[in-house]
Amino acid sequence: MPDFDYDLFVIGGGSGGVRAARIASSDHGAKVAMAEEFRMGGTCVIRGCVPKKLMVFAAGHGASIDEGAAYGWQVEKGRFDWTRFRHRLDAELNRLESIYTRNAETAGVTIYHQRATVADPHTVVLADGRRVTTKHILIATGGTPFIPEPYRGVGAMTSNEIFLMDRLPASVLVLGGGFIACEMAGILQGLGSSVTQMYRGQQVLRGFDADLQDHVAAALTQQGIALEVNTDLTALEKLDDGRFRACDTQGRERIFEAVLFATGRVPNTQGLGLEEAGVVLDKGAVTVDDWSQTNVPSIFAVGDVTNRIQLTPVAIREGHAFADTVFGGTPVKVDHTNVPSAVFTRPEAGTVGLSEDEARAQGEIEVYLASFRPMQTAFIGTDTKALFKLVVDKASRRVLGCHIVAPGAGELIQIAAVAVKMGATKDDFDATMAVHPTMSEELVLMRKPTR
Template structure:
């Protein structure tokens, strides 16, 4: 007798990728679909990532407005930042967006379970209330979660999920890490008036991005007042009684446990929530000692696959717990697929959505559709922003001989106001084919700019086709089509 299924598709995870796949499979292909989400609909991007972070970026950028406006003849009087007012409106917006996600799923006929789900076999999931559901296909889209380092008292620090729930802004903050999350929050908190120190163990922040571009970002961060230390890491931390130098453990430190913490704020990685009462003394690898109000660990994210029963049913996991899939997002178990950050391929929201669409087209549309992970534009929302698409100069020159077209200058708007800000426009060009292999922008609104340049790079346009495009003047981005002579050949 043929298997009897409750659903054509069961999706585990209500983030952007999972919701898109569930909704399209149901509404456009008539599939019977269910989705389980143990936390909030919208996932990392909407609830604890891209959206609230970008709103905080906007908030932090207003700090410079009064000074810059004065140079243009306006008299704006700066005032203190109202964290409580902003935080309330921020969470109201997140509630609104979550409601939209739920409405979209409901409108498509997707049955929703607000519970954790685990895999029992190739076609069966078990919900946290003990009920089981059978599906012809299972899609895992559980995303990832921030991790804390293996360090005594690491629970004293917060992770990126927690930063949107701070009761009040700290006076000082130490940020550990040098990736885009660490650098973005360093700029955000600095803009909101927090004294920010950042430690990164590597030689330069934003590892993996173009060396010249990340160098300018680091320089700009320091110029803005961020105390950035590379080649540094944290080796010891403890709660202290006051802000005087040196460790002075409070009486409760020796027996600190979950009972002293706010369990309602527990982080997604399963750790207890940080104890935020009292400053934290920190010792670094270079021997420095300092006391901070808050320590933020931005030291990476791991795929959320823990205790899901995946390996028990034959799903292969990688070294970091990521689900191993083929080009069609299919696991070693033919009926089980995975998309998004849980696969640790390209951890970006639009990529998860693209992977979800490719999965639906493959499984329900009858058209096997591999996921295209080539030439994906991305942005880092530091201040200034970095936008990038294609190969860095370093990667390109390892592959072939390239010409570099690059310029750095003071933009008109801030230069007029007497600021020292600099921007960067850079093209990496194949000497043999003349194709633009990469573009890197460090400038205000670089994220907006790189979206448009990404089309040209994805299309494989040549440097001469860039040159044949008339400039829009006066703009920063006109430099991308007016750089006639290479600055170097490598």
């Protein structure tokens, strides 16, 4: 048996990689090292979920102030202080990064704060030239924002840079229709920017349930975002004064202070040496089996770098399962069905299970849908509506999908996901007593199918 420097070397210090390293080391006694070329915590902690959600909170307070005034509070609304928020955000991310580093080191993981690449199935090369041998390699380098080829190098932002802005721009063009684009459009509008969101597709949030798509799109428009679907850029130029000139397929030419590309993410595999080591990639994504193993037996991959579900909790579950399987002697497969997710627009959108179209393609279904103005905002004349939708298999009565657009939908869908994952039926929902007065009671009060 060869004598390796480590039992496991993890490339990437994000959520999935850190979980795998910690469990392999602390729970299963493996000798583990990790390399992270940027900041510990990865996309979620440093430039994704965490800073995004904090910006969502900040953006929502403007509407809360207006709502408070409508309820009778005497308030004076000023402008949002981006600089003050940015300093506090930086401090929080620094704190979280130190926690990720400390937790890994406490678990016995050796951390190399530099880039690492794969030389062969058992060798990793560090940026400083050192070569490290390892029995197993785990690729957990996540994803990176994608900018279409004609516009790379123009100087526009991606979701990586938006948290690093020196100031809040007066006008922003957000390109894209996915959840990052919709979230960032809502955040920037809520903080005081004038926002135009441009998407080449027919409707935002492609892949989500159609009613949820339409509901979110209507909310974005109602908030004052200029949502332009079936529209794409034809040219983008950065002017001498730092602003951008944008031309589109509708023949318009407009000036924006800032441009944000939220046009998707791609696996972060470029230059890692994977193909040279014989690892099969599919459009840049690492191809793995149910055990997160590549075609090269000693190399594994988890998280957004693979061609599975790009969500932080999924990466964490995959990392933990990998460690238990390879080092704990307990084979664990991750179940990627009925994974809940949320889009943090205003109001939020939450979803789990099949969309109506997906379910209908599998068999006969019933759809239960309620759309209404919540009590809290209806009282003050706000037109924003909530949406609750259940997709039900007609024969078994099993709930195949649940879709919610409402304040706190991210919290609500987590609870609903337990029921859907357990295989709850519509009759189980009907037998559950309502909590009144709440929005979520609609989940157990929809008696007759809408279609």
